[in-house]
Amino acid sequence: MKKSAKAIVHSHDHQHCVEDALAAAEKLCAAKDLRFTPLRRRVLEFVWSSHKPVGAYALLDQLRDEALGSAPPTVYRALDFLIENGLIHRIERMNAFVGCSHPGEAHRGFFLICADCGNAEELEAEEIAQAITAGAAERGFIAREMTLEVTGVCADCRKS
Ligand SMILES: [Zn+2]
Ligand SMILES: [Zn+2]
Ligand SMILES: [Zn+2]
Incomplete structure (x- = not known):
């Protein structure tokens, strides 16, 4: 990875x-x-x-x-x-x-969005995508697109 x-x-x-x-x-x-x-x-x-x-x-x-x-x-x-x-x-x-912070590479749009500064940082987590795909498949569902938008406070904002 x-x-x-x-x-x-x-x-x-x-x-x-x-x-x-x-x-x-x-x-x-x-x-x-x-x-x-x-x-x-x-x-x-x-x-x-x-x-x-x-x-x-x-x-x-x-x-x-x-x-x-x-x-x-x-x-x-x-x-x-x-x-x-x-x-x-x-x-x-x-x-x-x-x-996109790493254009040209196949990846999902998974984001960490800071509620304080508003920055959106990409989260690379292929294992999450795999878990969703597997969970969906158990229900006979073919997962095609997925987005994940996590809100919270970023490292910089936590420091200040
Ligand atoms: Zn990207
Ligand atoms: Zn920049
Ligand atoms: Zn922030």
């Missing part, structure tokens, strides 16, 4: 996260022969503006003010593209989106 992604430290150089995310997206699109359009890029960048999930409406508002001709359906299509290609995740309970 892979080691877990590093915890989000509040005072980190977030510009690195953004640059890494954009570089990873460019690489992934080039490898899969997909178009990383200016809008897709801008949406990804905006979702990555922090580690807090970005609400769909905030995103639409922001992009409406920019000169990308971004009507809501276009923005939703860009979001779908980013989700399908594993570059961002949707946080269902918040109707919001957050950048």
